[in-house]
Amino acid sequence: MKVHRRLLGLAGVCAATGGAVAVLATGAQAGHTRASAAAAPKQIVVGTLYASSGAYAADSLPQYDGVKFWVNQMNKSGGVYVAAYHKKIHVKLVAYNDQSSPTTAATLYSQLITQNHVNIMIPDFGSVLTAPAVSIAQDHHQLLFDATASGTVFFTPNNPYIVGSGIRNSAFWPQPLVQFLVAKHIKKIAILYDANDFDAAQAATLDHGLKAHGIRPVYYQSTATTTTTYGTLIDSIAATNPQAVIEFGYNTNDVPFLNTIPTSGHRFNMVFTVFPGQLPQLFQQEVGTKNLGYTYTYATPPLVPYSKVNLGLNTAQFSRAFKHSFPSVPVTYPAMAGYGTALIAQEALAKASSFTQLAMRRAIGNESGKLTTAIGQFKITKDGAQEGEFLPVGQVFPSHGGTTIKVVYPTSMATTKAKYPAPKG
Amino acid sequence: MVLYALIAGVLIGLFYGFAALGLSLAFGVLRVVNIAHGDVIVLGSYLAYELSTQAHINPLFAIPIAVPLAVAIGMVFYRFVAPSLGRSKDPEMLSLILFFGVSQVIEALATIGFSVNQDTLLTGPVGNASVQIFGQSFPNYYPVAAAVAVPGALLVMFYLYRSRLGLATRALMSSRADAMLSGIDVGRTSALSFGIALALAASAGALSIYVNGGVSPSQGTDLTTTAFAVVVIGGLGNPAGALAGGLVFGLAEQFAQSYEPNWAGMVPYVLLLAVMLVKPEGLLSRRVRYA
Structure with a gap:
């Protein structure tokens, strides 16, 4: 009993002390809140x-x-x-x-x-x-x-x-693309990229990723970001007989690039550009179903x-x-x-x-x-670079009244199978 | 690749020369540095775009529509600004500032009228099929651009060297004071020359929408820079030199794209520097300066 009483007494003291501390703490916090609120910007x-x-x-x-x-x-x-x-x-x-x-x-x-x-x-x-x-x-x-x-x-x-x-x-963006190209056994790859940080980082990642799988790009060149005339570049790319052509540019590059291919007289089994997945409405309007159909892009939200x-x-x-x-x-x-x-x-x-x-x-x-x-x-690296978002490989499919972009890789996220090589016409 | 770059360089070079003709003419006759030249090309491109998408008319029909329109606008505009330029101690500098303002206004209006996005034509001037030249495939607008540029340039030459107005224009190019003393209506000739310069720029716009992969309101500055480089290479104030400058520019650009694409934007300007160092007056300046 004595022990019980002593324990109860100790508990009471603790409770009282705890209560007092809690009251003091609350009071202090309230005081701090009032002070902070007063100092808060409008x-x-x-x-x-x-x-x-x-x-x-x-x-x-x-x-x-x-x-x-x-x-x-x-x-x-x-x-x-x-x-x-x-x-x-x-x-x-x-x-x-x-x-x-x-x-x-x-x-x-x-x-x-x-x-x-x-x-x-x-x-x-x-x-x-x-x-x-x-x-x-x-x-x-x-x-x-x-x-x-x-x-x-x-x-x-x-x-x-x-x-x-x-x-x-952007250095992380092409990782699924590397895996896709390897999975499809595509070994002759042409890479054209614009000379800016955004595109150069993607090109370097793709190049390194492919080389890690023993694939050396048959064409690996940069061009000025202001480039809008692609006839000669496409002819040079075609001379290397690539199975896939990857163009890393901004939308102002992607649009003329995609529009020049059909008129150049050359045809490629796979063409990848960056921005159709981010600006699908713009590309539908400026490139059209025929030139855009069966090309590849990064699939981004809201896709x-x-x-x-x-x-x-x-x-x-x-x-x-x-x-x-x-x-x-x-x-x-x-x-x-x-x-x-x-x-x-x-x-x-x-x-x-x-x-x-x-x-x-x-x-x-x-x-x-x-x-x-x-x-x-x-999810960021210790340097602050965002690495959490994942950009799967998408392919543009002709649909009623336009085009639809569907995820084709990785298979865990895919909504359809890739159409490779791209159908003629 | 060599043959492709050579043919593409010539075809696109002829277009560059044609696109720069108006700038050359304006400077040669009026000593006006039209910084808004590229913006007028952009307006020509939008006319072609609207004709094609709204009226379903071949965009090349923009040329016969643009020519009288641009001549009229150019003549009125010149009459409007000529007194200020005439009073200025440094009309070339004043024209530079004046047309910089005009360029900004055109870009702003184009942005309001056509949105900021790039507009492209999905069908080429003669369909979408490629054209074979010496066994090489080219987009059909390459030879079409050259086919329009060459007679366009010849017409300008015909005007300058085979017409009375052309004679008056060349007299103005040679000496404004002497032209006035010999009874030439300097105001009317200058206004007409400025109108023709704008018409040439607007006509080039109908081709530029293809060659440059589309049109956007902010494209004008780049087009002016290219035209200016072409004109300087060929010889300031010399329409024939503009074509020669265009060919040099086009060949340099296309060969660089074939062999070192990252340098393609720079090589023509390195050539420009080289021409300036070796022949500061430009490749073909003498013939017309003293024509």
Whole structure:
């Protein structure tokens, strides 16, 4: 009994002490919350650039729309939650038009940081327009939430101020393509790529991947990103009698490349280009069913849907909501990348213990591998490069009133079998 | 590959020369550096695109439509800006700034009117079949572009060397003051020359949409740069030199694409530098300067 009483007494003391500590802690937290709320900014400023004209406009504008969609969603729900202040804060979007010019973009990135004092910075579409932001952001200790710049060179051990939040690092993109080519026993492969970080990284990965399987490309050349005349290049490629032709370019390269092949008098069993999977409506319009049919591309969301997500809307929900908000804008990958990137920024704000750029970087780094959004898994390397998203190989099939892109590799994700070689005519 | 690059270089080179003719004429006659030249080519491309997609008419019909339209617009525009250029101490520099503004306006309007996306024509000017030349297959628009460019250039030559207006134009090219003293209506001749220069650019647009794989509002700057390089290689102010410059540019580009594609964008400009160092007045400048 004595023992019981002593135990009960000890428990009572512990409970009382614990209660007191809890009350004190709660009081302290309440005090901290009040102090934080008082110091909280009136708005979270999100800065981005877009290109209303020029080579990257077709991709940049939908990415910008994706960011705008997220801002509207956040503000409708009372703002974005900022853990450092334990409250939701209204989001303000500041965006400037760089007209697809990296030089203009460099000036505007500086303006966003030094004059607009943005809290969240999302660079413009692609590697070419993001490149100027990387060093500027690093110099100003501003974290970049990179949506679609996937060049390997941006992610280095000594730069903590960039996190790949949308598209997978382009060096990883061709991995399924390598496996597909090997599985199909395609050994004579021609690779033409544009001389920029985005395309060069893909070409290098494909080249290394093939060589690891004892395949040496019969044609491996780069060309200027501004190239739009492909007759002579296609003739040079045809002279090597390839079984597959892989062209890594931007959509402004892919369109004339695909349109020149049928008129060149040459025919290839397999043609792969990058952007039909990301901008299917544009390619349907500019290349057409006949020239696009049976070519290959990366299959990206929304063609590859993610129904189970733990952050934001899933692919189908996003498609519906986006169409409702932007009825005239097709739901394409760049739009989803803009939204997906903003979600990663949202999570960084929701998890960072203090309202600093490095705290956000640490917080989002801790979430690597745990988040799935409408564009796939968010998983980054220690350097910040996105490696979670997976881009299967898709093939364009003629269908009633146009074309449909179906996943043909890997077999675990395939929705149909690849038609190789491509049917004549 | 050598034969292919050679033929492609000649065919595309003739197109480049034709596309640069208007720029050369405007500079030769008026001492006007038309930075908006490429944007006028873009407008010609859009006319061809609209004719083909909306009216289902062969895009090459854009040429006979564009010529009178561009001549009229050019003449009116020249009359509008000529007084300012005439008063300027440095009309070449003023024209550079003026046409930079015009270029920006055209690009902005084209963006509003046609969207930012690249527009392409899915059917070639004579179908989609390839054409065999000396056993090599070419897209049919290569020879079509050359077939339009050559008579187009010949017409300009005919105008310059076989017509009274052409004589007046060459007199202007030689000396504006002497032309005025000899009773030539300098204002009317200049305005007409500017209109013809715009018409040539717009006509080249009907071919450019094929050769350059499509048309977009922002394409004008690149086209102006190419035309400028072609004109400088051939000799500023010399329409015949423009064709020669086009051939050099086209051959350099196509041979580079065959053997070192990554250099294809640079090689023609290296040639430009070489020509400037060896013959700063351009390949064919003398004949017309003193014509």
